Amino acid sequence: MANSEDEMEEDDTEWKNSLVDSVPLIPAAAAAASALSLNKTSGPVHRVILHFDLDCFYAQVEMIRNPALREVPLGIQQKYIIVTCNYVARDQGVTKLMSVTDAKEKCPQLVLVKGEDLTHYREMSYKMTELLMSYCPLVERLGFDENFMDVTKMVESRLAQTPESHKLSFKGHVYNHSSADVEARDHPRLALGSHIAAELREAVRSKLGLTGCAGIATNKLLAKLVSGSFKPNQQTTLLPENVSDIMGCLSSLRKVPGVGHQTAKRLQALGLTSVKDLQLFSLNDLVREFGAASAERLKNLALGIDDSPVTPTGAPQSLSDEDSFKKMSSTKEVSEKIHELLSSLVERMHKDGRQPQTFRLTIRRYSATNKWFSRESRQCPIPSHIGQKITSSSSEDAVVQLVPLAVKLFHKMVDSRAAFHLTLINVCFSNLQTRGAAASGKGSIASFFAHSTSPRKTQVHSSQSQDASSQSGDSLCTDQQFSAHSVMTQCTSQKTVTTKSPRGSEAAPHWFKRKERVVEEPLLQRESCSTAKSDPEETNITGTHRLPANVDPDVFRFLPEEIQKELLSPAYRNSLPSSSAVVNVPNITQKKSPQSSTDSQNVRDTKEALDKLDPPNRLTTVNQQRPAGTSDFQGENVMEEQRPSLPRSSDCEFPGNVDPKVFSELPPDVQRELMSEWKQQKPVLKTPSSRKPAARSLKDRKAAGKGSQANNLFKYFKPS
């Protein structure tokens, strides 16, 4: 797109003027429309949205860690609950969220792996997101195992390249069709979307060893709903003419994503139970109950209309750790537990690299009257001298200082002179700032880098096209309302640096190291995104040593050895293939092999332990174990074969306009800070705390990525 400037505001007016009547005069919508939907001849066009949903995610991760588990019924246990299980176990009647006791009854041979520690799941989850992002930056996470992706641009670009009379087809299932009978020519974009989905699923399988489902549709709601049509490990596409079918098939309003328990109850109070009920219900009455915004959203959802954009998630905005238990009633226990939780949280925070500005303690208390009283929390700012310790070196120091802080918060909620009964404690860091932010406040570090630069960075906003479909009078089958949200995003291959970040705390380092040079699937390319190829540096990189994703090797060379080391350390490399980051040397604490003949004993042990529950379960059924020789996916192996060299699609690179020499002369401290900052650049913003008060519509705030107030150091590196 032509607009590659930092200031988008002015441009908006122009966009507006160029719009057709049927498109709402929302700047973002305008951008969206002109970005891709203005097919001079055919007018606006639908978005193509993918939804990915990994099959029994935790179980898959454990099976990768220990392939022997693939053949046995496997359940992932958190406390006394089976949170998920593999398909072998499902065949025997085990279901999600079944109690361990029930599960064992159904399936006595069930092998259990403790899953309270989410570390491995979280890591794999981010690898998945990163991998998707390497093809197209518009990826939004939903929990650990689901991702939305807006592939409209990719589709448009493929469409432009496909010869007039090319034989189109759908990959996978097509909802309510026999697939063969569908005329792909009628829905070329969705058809192409189904091919992209298939390719991405294959990439995920080959590179990460994970299988899952995908849904292909014109908005997030529909993509999510349709993705579960054929399970596991299959995909299905929803055509616009079948929208009312899929909505109508939902067994209750509760099944509509976005309608939770409370909303369902309120709807039921209005006499609404089915999706159809809501579709036909008076909007005015709905507004009376829910207010205009929610009412409209609800009604639209019932109709299969969802104009919400795929908002790139970026790095998490908070990190928390929690533990639940049957009973805790002494201050001593509480403070010990807080210490324990903080130790691991601080560790995670340290790896993240950002500095938390606020701390929150939350508890859940047991009460006779209320059975489970919901959570209560207290939060406070984190004195910066403590925050620094987290980021810098001394984790234990930080913990020691944070514990009293947490205990103080605890006493704000609980009068320890009286009896109390807690069932959960959670510790949370939020308001995460990049270190660059702090520095920028202080003094101008910026001047060190005033290094004029070639136009290394380009910014393109590929607005997300909202459902620019509309018209087609059938309200049930098409998304007709929309308001677009322009998201700044670049989909340009080369050194693309997004200089805006809403506030300092955007993407984290290892969470997203985009540019994981993805081995280009021949087909699945940044085709859509790429313009310029042949990045000399790419070849360099491979030869060099594997560097963290967005570290430019040229710059890397100039760094002090100490910093280089840090960058190569597992914390930074995280998801990168590396020899040092020997991803799991499995912590073998294993008692015996899962399928050994003593299994039944193990099972009995488990039962006994669960009966008591409170004492830490000793029986640990199986603790992950991966025989040293067993290599499967994951880590090196998988990644090793990865991306020799190729275009980086959405990569936020190490700033190209930083002079490496200047950089190398900075104090190590400052270098670190900058590296941390750079590692954290996010492709698009999500503008969290930087919301403009009121005025803007809900949705606009989200995506409208004018991160003009970015307080990260990037702004100091703009080409002059």
Added chain:
DNA sequence: AAGCAATAG
């Protein structure tokens, strides 16, 4: 900015 409710996996 704080605290909580709702939603989600």
Added chain:
DNA sequence: GGTTCTATTGCTT
């Protein structure tokens, strides 16, 4: 339903 262990967003103060 909640149970687990997270995480996000929006409402209210």
